[in-house]
Amino acid sequence: MPTSTAEKQKYSQHPEMLDAQSGKRKGPGWARSVAWALVIFSAINVGLWNLEGRNKANANDVFHGTGSIDLAVNAYKALPEKPTVTLLGSSLIMFPFWSMDIALDRKNMIDIFHHHRSAALEQKMQEAGFHKPTVFSFAVFGEMVSDAYIYANEFLKGEKKPEFIVYGIAPRDFSDADLSSPMTTNTFKRLVNLGNFPTYSDLYLPSLQEKLDFVLGRLCYFYGHRWRLQQESNKVLEKAYILTGVHEEEKKIDFANAGFMLFGGEKERWKSSEEEYQRRYKNMSEKEIEGQMNFLKRLLEVARKNQIKVVVLNMPLAEMNRKILPPGFYAKFKQEIAAACAQPGVKFVDLGESTEFKHDDFWDTAHLGPTGGMKLLPHLVPALQELRLEATEPSTTK
Numbered sequence: 001m002p003t004s005t006a007e008k009q010k011y012s013q014h015p016e017m018l019d020a021q022s023g024k025r026k027g028p029g030w031a032r033s034v035a036w037a038l039v040i041f042s043a044i045n046v047g048l049w050n051l052e053g054r055n056k057a058n059a060n061d062v063f064h065g066t067g068s069i070d071l072a073v074n075a076y077k078a079l080p081e082k083p084t085v086t087l088l089g090s091s092l093i094m095f096p097f098w099s100m101d102i103a104l105d106r107k108n109m110i111d112i113f114h115h116h117r118s119a120a121l122e123q124k125m126q127e128a129g130f131h132k133p134t135v136f137s138f139a140v141f142g143e144m145v146s147d148a149y150i151y152a153n154e155f156l157k158g159e160k161k162p163e164f165i166v167y168g169i170a171p172r173d174f175s176d177a178d179l180s181s182p183m184t185t186n187t188f189k190r191l192v193n194l195g196n197f198p199t200y201s202d203l204y205l206p207s208l209q210e211k212l213d214f215v216l217g218r219l220c221y222f223y224g225h226r227w228r229l230q231q232e233s234n235k236v237l238e239k240a241y242i243l244t245g246v247h248e249e250e251k252k253i254d255f256a257n258a259g260f261m262l263f264g265g266e267k268e269r270w271k272s273s274e275e276e277y278q279r280r281y282k283n284m285s286e287k288e289i290e291g292q293m294n295f296l297k298r299l300l301e302v303a304r305k306n307q308i309k310v311v312v313l314n315m316p317l318a319e320m321n322r323k324i325l326p327p328g329f330y331a332k333f334k335q336e337i338a339a340a341c342a343q344p345g346v347k348f349v350d351l352g353e354s355t356e357f358k359h360d361d362f363w364d365t366a367h368l369g370p371t372g373g374m375k376l377l378p379h380l381v382p383a384l385q386e387l388r389l390e391a392t393e394p395s396t397t398k
Contacts, residue, residue, distance in 0.1 A: 066190040068113045068140050073155070073191075075116045076136060082160050083136040084125070085384070087118065088148045089168035092315045092366060093139035095262075096373030097121065099363070103370040112262065124377045128385060136162070140187065145173050145292040146204070147187035149299045153199070154191060161306050164384055167299070168313040170352075170366065171325060171333055172277070174292040175284045182291070203298075261364070270320070273364035277324050284326060289333075297340050304345060309387040311380060312341050314350045316357040316372065321365035345391070347383040351376070 087093050098112045100120035109115070118135040125133040138151050148167060156162060179185060182204050192200050261269045296312075303310045314337060322330055334350060341348035351357070361372030368376065 066186050069187055069190045071113055072116060072138055072140055075114075076138065076155055076160065079136060079160060081134075083162045084130065084133040085118075085121065085135045085164045085166055086156055086162040087135065087137040087139050087166050087168070088143070088151060089139045089313075089315075090143040090170075090173060091139070091141045092170055092368075093168040094137065094141065095363060096368040096370070096376065097137060097139070099370040100373040103374075120373065121377060121380070124381050125384065128381050130384075139168070142176075142179075142186065143173065144176065144179065144182060144185055144187075144295075145169070145299070146182035146295045147185050148173075149295045149302070150187055150191050150200070152299050152302045154196070156302070156308060157306050161308055163309065164387065165303055165308055165310045166313060166380065166384075167310060168315045169296075169337065170315045170317060171284075171330070172280050172366070174289045174333070176280050177282045177284075178280055182295070203295075269364045273366060274320060274324070277321055277365060281324050281326075284329065293336055293340065296337070300340065300343065300346060304343075308345075309384075309391060310341075310346045311383045311387065312337065312346065312348050313376070313380065314348070314352040315366075316351045316354055316361075316368060316376070318359070318362050318365040322353065345387065347387055349379050349383050351379060 087097065094112060097118045097120065098109075098115050101115065101118065102109045104119055104123075116137045118137060121135050122133050125135075138155070140147070152165065156165065182188060188204065192204070261272050264272070300310060314334060330352070334352060338348050338350070356375060357368070357372055361368060361375060363369040363372075
């Protein structure tokens, strides 16, 4: 206890320096406790990030995770030389170009996620006079326009820039009810990090709050995974409620397994596809579409700066799929795409409503099968020829 008058006065003004029970002076123990707590928290945080990194390397979730992105990126980096053509797009590009190559050489084909070329397109280009053309596919399941921009901006430059980009698009690439924002795609989550964050922050995260949220989510494991942790907690509580008979478990839609079917009978595939796009096209947002249109313009600007010629393919859609779209949407959509592509070095090939593509040319309501893909190539190769010819013609401007 303080004995002198001066000490009594000092501790009466700062009672927090006395222990509530013993009346003894508090030492620096609380500071050490805080420091140790921070050290332990930091160690756990780093450990969890490292553990997740190892899990990602082993998991390779190609259907619903980032596995297919890693495969595509690593394959592109391993190319011995730049490709003549780089394909961009979602499964609408992946599937027909893969299935065409299966038709050409089924015995030596690999699975769709490891397949990053197009022997069918290379063959048609060579027949049209291209010298030893090579094609690389950067198409990834679920790829939005905002994702295609990231691939072009990050990888299609320098020594690996292609002569051509062939970008296959459809309305789903501009608005998808399954994705709340461009930041929720697997591509953004995998390829945008603290290293390249300044390049994309203003485009994808316009507000200060969004920027801070992104940075904190990459620095603090618990903050970045708060929604997943909350989901897991809710699952535990749900199971507890069910076991105690508080309520019956509700039947839920398994979105993880819904959607594009690589296998299955025709009737099953088409039904699944119709249900998928009814969900994806629900409440199409004009703001979201406008934002993705801006990403298309930025992609074309990146191509122009890097002197890459571009063919934008409006991919064929079955009539059943187009009927799901809001009235008047598709015509306006195509007009906006055509306007964005009206510039030198870009060709817009509109096959969305082409009557040339019959029911049997489609795998489901949106994806072309091998016969549909083969019908696509006679429209694509001439566009590539025209772009090359235009690039070699002497300029008429002074």
